[in-house]
Amino acid sequence: MSATELVSGGPRRPVSASAFVEVQALTKTYGAIRALKGVDITFRRGEVHGLVGANGAGKSTLVRSLAGLEQPDSGSIRIDGVETHVPNPSAATRLGLAFIHQELNLVETFTASQNIMLGSHEGAALAFRRVDGVHPAARTAAERLGIDFRLDRPVARLTVHQKWLVSIARALVHDCQLIAMDEPTASLDANESARLLKVARDLASHDVAVLFISHRLDEVLELCDRVTAFRDGGVSATLQRPELTRQRLVEAIVGHESAPSRPARRDSGEDRPVVLEVSDVRRGRALTGATLQLREGELLGIAGLVGSGRTELARAIFGADRIDSGAMRLFGRPYAPTSVADAIRHGVALVSEERRAEGLFLDLSVTSNLYVNTWHKRRTRCTPFTSARRAERQAAEIAQELGVVLRQGGVRQPIAGLSGGNQQKVLLGRWLQTEPAVLLLDEPTRGVDIGAREEIYRRIRSLTRTGMSVIVISSEFEELLECDRVVVMSAGSTVGELTGASITVNDMLRLCYL
Amino acid sequence: MTSTVTAPAAPAADTGRRALAFFASYGTLIVLAAMIIGFGVARPVEFLSERNLINVLNQSALLAIVAGGLTYVLVAGQFDLSFANIISFSGILCVGLLERSGLPIPVAIGGSLLAAIAVGIANGVLVAYLRIHAIVATLATSTVLLGLNFLYSNGAPITLGEGGFTDIARGALAGIPIPVIAMAAVLAILWLVLNRTLLGHHLQATGSNTAAARLAGVAVGRVTLAAFVCAAVCAAICGVLLSSRIGSGMVTAGDGFLLSAFAAAFLGASVIRDGQFHILGTFVGVLIVSIAGNGLAILGAQSYVLYLVQGLVLLAAVALSTTSRRVLGRRRT
Numbered sequence: 152m153s154a155t156e157l158v159s160g161g162p163r164r165p166v167s168a169s170a171f172v173e174v175q176a177l178t179k180t181y182g183a184i185r186a187l188k189g190v191d192i193t194f195r196r197g198e199v200h201g202l203v204g205a206n207g208a209g210k211s212t213l214v215r216s217l218a219g220l221e222q223p224d225s226g227s228i229r230i231d232g233v234e235t236h237v238p239n240p241s242a243a244t245r246l247g248l249a250f251i252h253q254e255l256n257l258v259e260t261f262t263a264s265q266n267i268m269l270g271s272h273e274g275a276a277l278a279f280r281r282v283d284g285v286h287p288a289a290r291t292a293a294e295r296l297g298i299d300f301r302l303d304r305p306v307a308r309l310t311v312h313q314k315w316l317v318s319i320a321r322a323l324v325h326d327c328q329l330i331a332m333d334e335p336t337a338s339l340d341a342n343e344s345a346r347l348l349k350v351a352r353d354l355a356s357h358d359v360a361v362l363f364i365s366h367r368l369d370e371v372l373e374l375c376d377r378v379t380a381f382r383d384g385g386v387s388a389t390l391q392r393p394e395l396t397r398q399r400l401v402e403a404i405v406g407h408e409s410a411p412s413r414p415a416r417r418d419s420g421e422d423r424p425v426v427l428e429v430s431d432v433r434r435g436r437a438l439t440g441a442t443l444q445l446r447e448g449e450l451l452g453i454a455g456l457v458g459s460g461r462t463e464l465a466r467a468i469f470g471a472d473r474i475d476s477g478a479m480r481l482f483g484r485p486y487a488p489t490s491v492a493d494a495i496r497h498g499v500a501l502v503s504e505e506r507r508a509e510g511l512f513l514d515l516s517v518t519s520n521l522y523v524n525t526w527h528k529r530r531t532r533c534t535p536f537t538s539a540r541r542a543e544r545q546a547a548e549i550a551q552e553l554g555v556v557l558r559q560g561g562v563r564q565p566i567a568g569l570s571g572g573n574q575q576k577v578l579l580g581r582w583l584q585t586e587p588a589v590l591l592l593d594e595p596t597r598g599v600d601i602g603a604r605e606e607i608y609r610r611i612r613s614l615t616r617t618g619m620s621v622i623v624i625s626s627e628f629e630e631l632l633e634c635d636r637v638v639v640m641s642a643g644s645t646v647g648e649l650t651g652a653s654i655t656v657n658d659m660l661r662l663c664y665l
Numbered sequence: 666m667t668s669t670v671t672a673p674a675a676p677a678a679d680t681g682r683r684a685l686a687f688f689a690s691y692g693t694l695i696v697l698a699a700m701i702i703g704f705g706v707a708r709p710v711e712f713l714s715e716r717n718l719i720n721v722l723n724q725s726a727l728l729a730i731v732a733g734g735l736t737y738v739l740v741a742g743q744f745d746l747s748f749a750n751i752i753s754f755s756g757i758l759c760v761g762l763l764e765r766s767g768l769p770i771p772v773a774i775g776g777s778l779l780a781a782i783a784v785g786i787a788n789g790v791l792v793a794y795l796r797i798h799a800i801v802a803t804l805a806t807s808t809v810l811l812g813l814n815f816l817y818s819n820g821a822p823i824t825l826g827e828g829g830f831t832d833i834a835r836g837a838l839a840g841i842p843i844p845v846i847a848m849a850a851v852l853a854i855l856w857l858v859l860n861r862t863l864l865g866h867h868l869q870a871t872g873s874n875t876a877a878a879r880l881a882g883v884a885v886g887r888v889t890l891a892a893f894v895c896a897a898v899c900a901a902i903c904g905v906l907l908s909s910r911i912g913s914g915m916v917t918a919g920d921g922f923l924l925s926a927f928a929a930a931f932l933g934a935s936v937i938r939d940g941q942f943h944i945l946g947t948f949v950g951v952l953i954v955s956i957a958g959n960g961l962a963i964l965g966a967q968s969y970v971l972y973l974v975q976g977l978v979l980l981a982a983v984a985l986s987t988t989s990r991r992v993l994g995r996r997r998t
Contacts, residue, residue, distance in 0.1 A: 471880060492882040501880070509880050512873035514941060519869065524881045526866045536861040581881070 170232075171196045171360045172217070172248070172329055177226035179212050186212040187223065188384040194329055199351055199361040201371040204381030204404055208600070210364060213381075214331055218250040219243040244270070249322030252333045255314050259307040264289040266306050267320045292320040295357075296350055312343040319350065330354060331362035334598065336370060340456030340626075341663075348374050366598065367627070368400055380404050404601060423447045426620045427486075427589050429468065432477035437463040439643035441477070445589065445620045450611060452634035453624045454659040460643040461624045462504060465591045468622075469501040470494035481589070495524060498588035502578050502595060504624070506571070510578045513567040517557065518546040520566045520577055525584040553580045554606060572603035579610070590614065593624045608633050628656045639663060689989030693936045693946075693982050697953050704960035711963045719842065725955040726844035727903045727910075732926040732933075732947050733855045734899025739930055739942040740859065741892040742872035743792055744799040747784065747807035748926065751900035752919025754810045755781050756908030760823045763830055770830055778901050784810065785897025789890030814916045822913040834910035844906050851902060855895070856944040868892055872942075928979045929954050935986035953978060 172194040179187040187209050194200050202210045215221040217228065219237040228235050230246055237243050243250065257266050267289040285302045293302055298316050306314060315335055322330045332351065336344040351374060355361045365371050371378055378395060380388045380403035388403035427445040432438060438460045445451050455461045466472045468479065470488025479486045481497055488494035494501075503509040512520050522529060522542060529542045546562040553576045558568055566574055575595065582590060592611070596604040608630070611621055623634060631637050637654050639647045639662035647662040649655075688695070704712040711717060731748055738745040755777040762773035784806060791802035825831055836843050859865035867888045870878040879885045903922070908914045932953055933946030957974050 491880060492884065495882045503880055509876050512870055512877060515869060515873050519866065523866065523870045523878065524883065526863050536857065539861065
């Protein structure tokens with residue numbers, strides 16, 4: 152069977168919501184932690200099935216079991232009614248299951264076409280393959296997805312959105328009948344997200360079972376035919392189209408009805424002194440004129456689509472990138488950080504959006520992660536040496552204060568063992584140790600569950616009450632409703648500002664598309 | 666002190682997991698203990714004599730010093746291939762300064778240490794600032810050093826005449842050979858700096874995640890350079906002691922240390938903290954390498970057996986720690 156045949160487009164089976172994968176009573180235990188407590192779930196062809204739930208609720212463990220990355224302790228997985236065992240990821244591919252994660256598994260230096268064809272078993276291993284041009288099967292898959300970019304360019308030059316399409320095309324070439332997407336829209340802007348959701352829809356209409364894992368409830372509500380909510384390692388609700396509402400989803404995830412929290416105080420604070428002033432800052436094509444003011448004790452939001460220059464502005468303020476032109480003032484004095492260390496000395500801190508790549512030292516202890524840039528404060532008096540015992544005791548206190556749930560090993564355990572939300576709390580704690588006057592938070596709640604999200608905003612609020620000025624960057628505009636003021640960025644420049652009651656999601660979006 | 670989750674009564678599947686975790690952490694130490702017991706039972710008189718144990722430590726000393734320095738570079742996430750030729754280089758230079766230039770011993774030693782620092786700085790600048798891959802950069806400096814060694818020595822060993830220099834490596838204080846004392850001092854300083862100073866914390870952060878370290882304000886370049894300088898200084902100390910011990914400076918003097926130092930450091934990375942390089946681990950690795958050599962020699966084994974054992978033990982240790990890390994895995998849901 153040639154790959155071309157496999158992606159011939161159009162439904163291969165009669166369209167019916169037939170059960171493709173049936174999971175029954177799946178359990179998985181890690182030491183003392185029961186990650187899955189007897190999960191039953193069915194994925195049907197032609198259906199977009201949403202998986203929602205807090206971090207650690209069990210949805211990732213379920214997906215990892217299906218992908219052959221974990222072996223469940225008990226329970227059964229049936230594919231087309233046949234009891235199946237998925238020993239490893241390549242077996243999952245053979246069974247027609249494709250799993251696409253946030254960290255896309257693409258070879259950056261290969262072309263899109265080569266990536267799409269990667270691992271497809273046609274011909275002998277040593278048979279010569281074309282390394283240039285576009286394989287016909289790749290072209291067919293691309294056409295089916297409406298790919299409009301060139302397939303003979305290295306993947307490194309593609310945007311994240313395009314890389315997702317390449318990954319999906321690869322799944323089609325492998326004749327996958329279940330395509331699971333883990334947080335596919337996390338780093339996409341609204342426009343790209345909409346296009347990806349349409350692709351997911353189309354896949355389902357061609358009789359593919361689509362698994363959509365996301366924290367973005369709006370997208371889940373828009374896209375999915377059926378949604379399974381996880382809580383504490385079990386299924387807390389399975390909702391179908393008519394009964395699918397935001398309220399019910401949140402209820403199923405959180406376990407109690409959480410009223411939409413609105414900030415109690417939203418004063419413009421115009422009497423308070425200006426701490427940071429950014430005037431017409433430019434850097435390459437990414438930043439084309441950013442201007443903003445930050446006042447003492449203010450919570451300022453920066454709204455904008457991905458690629459609007461939000462992260463670049465934060466990095467410029469933090470001294471991670473030099474600016475080409477423009478000026479900044481901190482506490483009224485000219486401020487031109489020469490390095491990150493310089494910015495830190497001036498009282499500026501940045502919690503990066505790329506937690507794993509730019510924040511965490513995964514194999515080092517919680518203590519080391521917390522103190523990486525404040526070890527000089529833990530020295531024994533009059534010596535160059537740090538005190539291990541005191542550092543660990545204080546780290547434990549800080550962790551407790553931040554609400555970090557530590558597992559076995561306490562603050563000595565590698566931070567890799569903590570959940571995403573807890574890792575984020577440790578990173579926040581790291582920067583609070585530097586006693587910043589200006590705290591920049593880039594996507595602080597990415598991949599963090601609703602409970603931890605509210606906790607993080609509560610903490611930010613209490614920080615601003617102590618006089619700290621905080622800038623929050625978020626793609627989830629609903630979160631920015633918490634802010635005193637919101638600056639909107641578009642295509643590298645600041646295009647508008649919303650204050651007080653005029654902060655609405657619609658207004659932010661409207662400014663983004665000005 | 667901190668909240669911990671206590672496991673309920675462990676099911677059978679958990680026992681295997683625990684055993685694996687135990688062997689991953691302590692397997693290397695068990696191998697060391699087994700070797701000592703094994704050789705001790707086989708040749709109690711020769712192997713366990715006080716003289717032989719001091720001898721083993723004395724034989725370990727130079728390797729431990731250079732492997733300790735190498736550990737810094739590995740902790741920083743870099744690689745160093747130049748230390749073997751730095752050993753030869755500083756030996757030749759030290760002996761040359763004594764014999765040819767007639768300088769006093771402290772000046773000759775100081776001179777060769779300074780020269781090694783210069784080499785370390787060169788390595789660091791090439792890797793940290795010019796962003797040349799560490800293997801290529803240190804291979805290049807190593808080759809340059811080899812050329813300098815031939816140039817300075819004309820390819821023939823520079824032998825020591827009369828004088829107190831050979832007493833350094835052959836002497837003892839309170840019955841403890843001076844190389845052993847030097848080893849203890851160097852390892853203590855290396856441990857202290859790595860675990861209890863800013864430089865050490867920043868070294869570990871840089872090696873763990875360079876991008877994150879940079880964004881946390883760590884001077885990644887300077888820290889990396891410091892690691893290469895430390896490695897070069899340790900290699901120079903080793904070289905000076907070695908030339909003192911063998912009574913000459915030779916172009917090939919340091920060659921034998923290249924593989925054993927890497928073997929010791931990688932063996933050490935599987936001691937207790939799996940996959941991370943650390944000073945105590947490296948010391949355990951050095952002991953395993955030296956005791957294997959000593960014990961097999963006492964048993965009368967031929968030299969090829971030592972290489973077989975050293976290679977297989979290294980493979981076993983690294984395989985065990987890698988496998989266990991994969992099986993025990995990242996505990997995420």
